[in-house]
Amino acid sequence: xxxxxxxxxxxxxxxxxxxxxxxxxxxxxxxxxxxxxxxxxxxxxxxxxxxxxxxxxxxxxxxxxxxxxxxxxxxxxxxxxxxxxxxxxxxxxxxxxxxxxxxxxxxxxxxxxxxxxxxxxxxxxxxxxxxxxxxxxxxxxxxxxxxxxxxxxxxxxxxxxxxxxxxxxxxxxxxxxxxxxxxxxxxxxxxxxxxxxxxxxxxxxxxxxxxxxxxxxxxxxxxxxxxxxxxxxxxxxxxxxxxxxxxxxxxxxxxxxxxxxxxxxxxxxxxxxxxxxxxxxx
Amino acid sequence: xxxxxxxxxxxxxxxxxxxxxxxxxxxxxxxxxxxxxxxxxxxxxxxxxxxxxxxxxxxxxxxxxxxxxxxxxxxxxxxxxxxxxxxxxxxxxxxxxxxxxxxxxxxxxxxxxxxxxxxxxxxxxxxxxxxxxxxxxxxxxxxxxxxxxxxxxxxxxxxxxxxxxxxxxxxxxxxxxxxxxxxxxxxxxxxxxxxxxxxxxxxxxxxxxxxxxxxxxxxxxxxxxxxxxxxxxxxxxxxxxxxxxxxxxxxxxxxxxxxxxxxxxxxxxxxxxxxxxxxxxxxxxxxxxxxxxxxxxxxxxxxxxxxxxxxxxxxxxxx
Numbered sequence: 001x002x003x004x005x006x007x008x009x010x011x012x013x014x015x016x017x018x019x020x021x022x023x024x025x026x027x028x029x030x031x032x033x034x035x036x037x038x039x040x041x042x043x044x045x046x047x048x049x050x051x052x053x054x055x056x057x058x059x060x061x062x063x064x065x066x067x068x069x070x071x072x073x074x075x076x077x078x079x080x081x082x083x084x085x086x087x088x089x090x091x092x093x094x095x096x097x098x099x100x101x102x103x104x105x106x107x108x109x110x111x112x113x114x115x116x117x118x119x120x121x122x123x124x125x126x127x128x129x130x131x132x133x134x135x136x137x138x139x140x141x142x143x144x145x146x147x148x149x150x151x152x153x154x155x156x157x158x159x160x161x162x163x164x165x166x167x168x169x170x171x172x173x174x175x176x177x178x179x180x181x182x183x184x185x186x187x188x189x190x191x192x193x194x195x196x197x198x199x200x201x202x203x204x205x206x207x208x209x210x211x212x213x214x215x216x217x218x219x220x221x222x223x224x225x226x227x228x229x230x231x232x233x234x235x236x237x238x239x240x241x242x243x244x245x246x247x248x249x250x251x252x253x254x255x256x257x258x259x260x261x262x263x264x265x266x267x268x269x270x271x272x273x274x275x276x277x278x279x280x281x282x
Numbered sequence: 283x284x285x286x287x288x289x290x291x292x293x294x295x296x297x298x299x300x301x302x303x304x305x306x307x308x309x310x311x312x313x314x315x316x317x318x319x320x321x322x323x324x325x326x327x328x329x330x331x332x333x334x335x336x337x338x339x340x341x342x343x344x345x346x347x348x349x350x351x352x353x354x355x356x357x358x359x360x361x362x363x364x365x366x367x368x369x370x371x372x373x374x375x376x377x378x379x380x381x382x383x384x385x386x387x388x389x390x391x392x393x394x395x396x397x398x399x400x401x402x403x404x405x406x407x408x409x410x411x412x413x414x415x416x417x418x419x420x421x422x423x424x425x426x427x428x429x430x431x432x433x434x435x436x437x438x439x440x441x442x443x444x445x446x447x448x449x450x451x452x453x454x455x456x457x458x459x460x461x462x463x464x465x466x467x468x469x470x471x472x473x474x475x476x477x478x479x480x481x482x483x484x485x486x487x488x489x490x491x492x493x494x495x496x497x498x499x500x501x502x503x504x505x506x507x508x509x510x511x512x513x514x515x516x517x518x519x520x521x522x523x524x525x526x527x528x529x530x531x532x533x534x535x536x537x538x539x540x541x542x543x544x545x546x547x548x549x550x551x552x553x554x555x556x557x558x559x560x561x562x563x564x565x566x567x568x569x570x571x572x573x574x575x576x577x578x579x580x581x582x583x584x585x586x587x588x589x590x591x592x593x594x595x596x597x598x599x600x601x
Contacts, residue, residue: 019404025478026419026482030421032436033433033436044442048444049447091322094316094318097315098315098316102312103305105309110316116586117323121558121581122539122558123541123558123561124331124581124582124585126562127565127571127574128330129330132325132329132333147325151323154319212425212426214541214546215541215562219562219566230542231428233428233432246436249432250432253425253429256425256426263424264420265417268420272416
């Protein structure tokens with residue numbers, strides 16, 4: 001090791017200052033949201049700017065479910081996200097098998113089209129989507145949301161699964177074909193066991209995208225029959241107009257964030273590899 | 283299947299007759315496997331897009347009109363006898379939204395890249411607790427955009443927001459003002475939220491790029507006596523460029539179509555209205571489906587232009 005010159009020392013200090021500033025920027029909003037969510041509603045106006053709460057209460061977490069149908073919103077979100085993931089994975093594994101293991105004319109063109117759909121701005125299809133969903137009688141229904149979400153989950157899952165299927169050794173599939181297995185049998189019995197990790201990763205990313213979606217959920221629902229959590233949180237106003245709603249908004253925010261943090265903690269390796277696979281390939 | 287996986291082109295050039303029959307039947311199977319996906323994509327992407335393009339050439343108020351009426355290009359460009367321009371391309375509101383979106387996109391993407399690069403370098407260096415750091419930065423990425431918008435909305439609140447308080451104490455803001463109510467700072471306040479939310483994503487993509495650089499290259503540079511700064515400019519940055527470009531373009535496309543966060547924080551306010559918010563306002567708040575569709579088509583064209591530029595300039599390959 002060389003000796004540290006003053007310049008290097010300055011560099012070290014600067015480095016750590018930057019690290020601390022960045023960490024503060026990244027973490028402070030979370031602290032502030034949690035602090036606010038634990039503040040008793042009556043104290044909020046008085047202690048909103050205090051760095052620490054004087055007293056802690058879980059009242060806001062209870063109130064979120066009382067004043068408005070937040071439980072129903074959570075259920076809708078869960079149904080829509082899980083449904084979207086399942087439909088995407090089934091359709092995408094069929095396609096990924098074809099795109100990854102079969103040779104046919106027009107494959108490259110097809111891959112281009114699927115890539116093009118994945119960068120479609122949602123706003124470009126919003127008007128047409130609204131008319132279609134209305135015409136199919138799916139307006140304000142969870143099924144309508146699931147269908148519309150396929151526009152961004154399906155191209156992505158097809159894309160990532162295809163690049164994964166392509167890496168599976170051909171011998172596995174050839175052996176199954178020689179043994180007389182049908183394509184579906186080959187997919188389910190030979191490829192699925194190998195594809196497990198890829199299915200989990202893409203499913204997880206699709207789940208997060210569907211769970212967080214706002215524009216379609218806002219436009220294609222009209223009441224709490226199908227309204228999802230992001231729309232509810234975006235338009236939260238509290239039980240009465242005299243109450244500052246932010247303590248409850250923060251409580252609701254913490255509630256919907258916790259499952260995501262748990263998923264991220266469990267699957268962080270896979271999320272990172274899935275994200276980079278999707279991006280670097282795409 | 284007689285060909286080896288490493289040289290498929292060779293066997294494809296001269297297929298024996300039996301293989302050709304097999305190929306044809308494989309192609310048929312591939313078609314059936316792809317059919318469900320193609321039907322769904324046609325239903326949720328193809329048809330709605332064509333419908334939006336069609337509607338952009340019609341006059342259609344969803345509250346009062348039973349059917350769209352053909353209107354040609356008048357949603358895009360139409361001047362009345364009095365000389366008043368009614369088309370989107372003549373609308374100052376549209377151009378203001380374009381300006382806002384471009385300023386938002388350029389500033390947030392530049393800041394995200396710098397911060398993301400810094401985060402990636404820190405996590406990639408030999409410091410303790412870097413796996414914890416990597417988990418921590420995943421969290422802003424994973425939370426719903428609406429949630430992050432509301433968290434910052436609260437900190438920006440006029441009377442109870444901590445950031446408004448700091449701004450007022452530092453003398454940047456007047457009494458009772460906040461960074462989002464002040465029309466000069468509103469857009470930049472939103473950029474801060476976007477950078478907070480997406481710099482981690484950038485960091486992850488760049489980290490993946492950094493980890494592909496072999497460590498013996500740095501050892502060689504050390505032996506040659508290159509300083510850390512030289513190593514960064516001459517070694518790290520050039521090798522990171524492909525990952526950097528991909529990440530940059532991904533974020534640019536995302537930022538150009540931004541809707542959720544500015545909408546939740548500021549609604550339809552003109553000073554922070556983006557292209558997507560303008561399109562939705564015209565379609566659903568003003569019920570002008572024809573005009574709003576024209577706005578959507580313009581956004582679609584802008585984004586497709588960026589995408590085609592990206593594919594050609596980076597020569598993305600699929601096979």
